[in-house]
Amino acid sequence: MKRMSFSKTILTALATLLVGSPCTYAQSSRLWVVTGDNVAAAVQQSLASRQSVADDLVAPTFQVINGMSVADIAEKDLDRFSNWMRSACPRCGGFTVHASREAALKEVDNPAYKPGFRYLAPLPETLDQQSTVSRALDRVKGDKILSTITMLQGFGTRHFETSKGQEAAEFVRREWQSMGQERPDFTVALFSHGWVQNSVIGTIRGASRPEEVVVIGAHIDSINRKNKENPKENAPGADDDASGVAVVTEALRVLMEMGFKPQRTITFMAYSAEEVGLRGSAEIADRYAAESKEGQEVIAVLQFDMIGFNADRGPRDIYLVDDYTSPELNGFLTKLLKEYNHSGAHAITHGETKGCYACSDHVSWMRNGIRAAWPFEAPLEGSNPYIHTSEDVVSKLDATKAARFAKLAIEFLIETAKGVDGRESYRN
Ligand code: BES
Numbered sequence: 001m002k003r004m005s006f007s008k009t010i011l012t013a014l015a016t017l018l019v020g021s022p023c024t025y026a027q028s029s030r031l032w033v034v035t036g037d038n039v040a041a042a043v044q045q046s047l048a049s050r051q052s053v054a055d056d057l058v059a060p061t062f063q064v065i066n067g068m069s070v071a072d073i074a075e076k077d078l079d080r081f082s083n084w085m086r087s088a089c090p091r092c093g094g095f096t097v098h099a100s101r102e103a104a105l106k107e108v109d110n111p112a113y114k115p116g117f118r119y120l121a122p123l124p125e126t127l128d129q130q131s132t133v134s135r136a137l138d139r140v141k142g143d144k145i146l147s148t149i150t151m152l153q154g155f156g157t158r159h160f161e162t163s164k165g166q167e168a169a170e171f172v173r174r175e176w177q178s179m180g181q182e183r184p185d186f187t188v189a190l191f192s193h194g195w196v197q198n199s200v201i202g203t204i205r206g207a208s209r210p211e212e213v214v215v216i217g218a219h220i221d222s223i224n225r226k227n228k229e230n231p232k233e234n235a236p237g238a239d240d241d242a243s244g245v246a247v248v249t250e251a252l253r254v255l256m257e258m259g260f261k262p263q264r265t266i267t268f269m270a271y272s273a274e275e276v277g278l279r280g281s282a283e284i285a286d287r288y289a290a291e292s293k294e295g296q297e298v299i300a301v302l303q304f305d306m307i308g309f310n311a312d313r314g315p316r317d318i319y320l321v322d323d324y325t326s327p328e329l330n331g332f333l334t335k336l337l338k339e340y341n342h343s344g345a346h347a348i349t350h351g352e353t354k355g356c357y358a359c360s361d362h363v364s365w366m367r368n369g370i371r372a373a374w375p376f377e378a379p380l381e382g383s384n385p386y387i388h389t390s391e392d393v394v395s396k397l398d399a400t401k402a403a404r405f406a407k408l409a410i411e412f413l414i415e416t417a418k419g420v421d422g423r424e425s426y427r428n
């Protein structure tokens with residue numbers, strides 16, 4: 001991981017990228033974006049080739065600060081910025097969005113990305129839930145995961161600014177609610193943002209340590225970046241990221257079906273607006289981090305984003321993304337895979353892959369000093385080529401592969417939250 005400091009502020013890369021008249025640009029509200037380390041080079045290249053330079057130009061100015069790049073853009077240009085990032089620099093690793101320059105600069109110098117960062121709450125040291133985990137793993141069903149993906153893809157789009165996107169969020173809320181309807185310790189809430197689509201948050205309250213929280217999440221929104229005129233249409237987003245929401249849903253279904261009652265609180269999340277700069281998860285993680293000052297503590301977070309595509313170039317089942325994630329949590333996941341998935345019916349092979357900055361919602365948590373990890377479907381360069389197009393559909397996904405991610409999610413939840421299963425456990 002890179003060291004970042006303000007002392008070495010390098011100059012500015014000028015990019016003429018975004019469409020929009022200078023006049024409206026000046027009037028609209030501004031946002032600050034922080035991008036990964038290789039964006040400046042891509043900007044230069046894109047300028048040299050003029051590939052993605054549009055007719056009507058507005059120039060964001062990237063200030064490169066010790067390897068990260070910061071620019072301010074008009075809020076209304078966020079979609080276009082996002083499109084440009086993906087086409088000019090597919091491996092640039094996304095971006096985070098901030099309300100002020102000060103907040104963006106804080107992100108550039110974030111101690112949570114530096115080696116040796118110390119988290120407040122410890123991870124459990126021992127794996128001691130073998131019998132509960134083994135009962136849970138037998139219940140996981142790949143076809144259930146695919147049927148949730150099919151339902152979500154059926155909305156046609158889940159773009160964060162569309163009513164279909166909001167209907168999809170309401171669908172997820174209903175599904176989760178119906179799975180936990182017998183449980184007085186389970187609630188599902190919609191989290192409102194300043195846009196159409198809500199995020200969805202399901203919570204099983206911990207029986208003995210409710211203030212200690214573990215999280216699994218995925219993003220509910222989708223986008224079509226090929227359809228530049230209208231990124232809101234034809235965005236089935238099956239792998240990206242109905243697949244992640246379906247894994248979160250399957251983990252909840254299994255835990256509810258077996259009557260699992262956790263000691264710590266377990267939270268299930270479907271984040272809105274990931275595709276436009278992790279905006280939904282950023283608001284949620286910021287809120288949880290603020291509450292942690294009042295005694296609530298998020299111990300660890302798993303992100304599921306793209307888990308169903310069997311890539312030729314990735315012979316392993318699961319790849320742990322190894323940058324902008326917590327090495328300690330990746331180590332914990334490796335321990336789980338060794339303990340529960342070394343052989344037999346639940347065998348899972350795994351590897352590591354280079355990640356990227358702000359490619360998915362785990363960074364919203366990492367940014368707040370909360371450990372997060374991202375188990376992914378393939379080496380990053382060999383992942384599903386159909387994402388962000390009308391061809392990201394469920395028929396291209398693999399139920400067995402998807403089920404393995406649900407197993408890891410469940411192992412993680414049971415071993416971090418600890419608890420008991422059996423229907424009696426929550427009736428008494
Ligand atoms: N699931 C993708 C991230 C991804 C894409 C990982 C391709 C690996 C290969 C995610 O939904 C996404 O598209 N993220 C954006 C960043 C976001 C901040 C706009 C990206 O990577 O461009």
Ligand code: ZN
Pocket residue numbers: 240275387388
């Ligand atoms: Zn995406």
